[in-house]
Amino acid sequence: MALEDSKNFVDEAFTRRSDRGVSFENSFGGALSFLRRRYTKDLSGVDIAVTGIPFDQAVTNRPGTRLGPRAIREASTLQSPDAPYGWGYNPLDEMNVIDYGDLAFDYANIAAFPEALTAHIRTILAGGAASVALGGDHYISFPILKAYAETYGPISLIQFDAHTDTWADDDIGRVDHGTMFYKAVKSGIVDPETSVQIGIRTSNEDTLGVNIIDAREVHAIGAAAVAEKARAIVGERPVYLSFDIDGLDPAFAPGTGTPVWGGLSSAQASHILRDLAGVNIVGGDIVEVSPPYDTTGATAIAGAHVAMEIICLLGWSRLGKG
DSSP states (O other): GGGGGGGGGGHHHHHHHOOOOOOOOOOSSOOGGGGGGOBBBBOOSEEEEEEOOOOTOOOOOOOOOGGGHHHHHHHHHHTTSSTTSSSSOHHHHHOEEEEEEEOOOOOOOOHHHHHHHHHHHHHHHHTTOEEEESSGGGHHHHHHHHHHHHHSSBBBBEEEEEEEEOOOOOOOTOOOTHHHHHHHHHHHSSOOGGEEEEEESSSOOOTOEEEEOOOHHHHHHOOHHHHHHHHHHHTSSSSEEEGGGGGGGGGTTOOOSOOOOOOHHHHHHHHHHHHHHHOEEEEEEOOOOOOGOOOHHHHHHHHHHHHOOOOOOHHHHHHTTT
């Protein structure tokens, strides 16, 4: 099949019969799903379940990330006919990847949201699949990590971000996208000694022992050295990868709630992600894409590429590549 065969395909989110292979459906039409994967709640034989978490009630500045999953899915149609560049394999050919749809929750009952999300991810993991979450604000990582810690024990974290999100917050009931990794470390869900934050460029006096490769260091030593350093920190432990789109400089990702200058370029981020191949990635998310501030769609496009790279990293681990 090739692009000229697009005339034969429409609404593959519902009509495709296989959970493997690329899609040649017209990028400008049809029902949206991530990479034109099949929408299903059936986890039988599924390797990776992509799921949207349209939640942004924890933001400290500009809202709009509740619309992120929809925008990332739309942007992903540009990638759906192609194998990911530079990987030497196509995870869509070798694994069953589905779109599990969005988390259902009561937008007016914020207190109930965290457990609803943990239960959602718990179901995916119990089905034998890994999750790739499309946010949503960054708070969503905390309830997700709870589910992963139930399966893997204290987990290591690779976080791309402008902010550490480890500001002190001992009120467990608060829902805040700047303090959830403080809670994760303090509650024993995340192991700080084998975790690393990449691209940081805001001040926080107490980083709880998490290793930091700030944006200045990324620019100074280069993508390959950053990836090598991150790999040494996490070792062979199970790793959750969380990518806040504001880890990128606003020149590359303006559509986000708390942009900070001096960040990573799209090229740097893509090279670091590619060079993390072989790390024991067990799940991941892409968060903080805010379409109302994304006038060109560049942020959503970057988010869709990050999600695809996480799928590639998951496949590298699950399939024993390398």
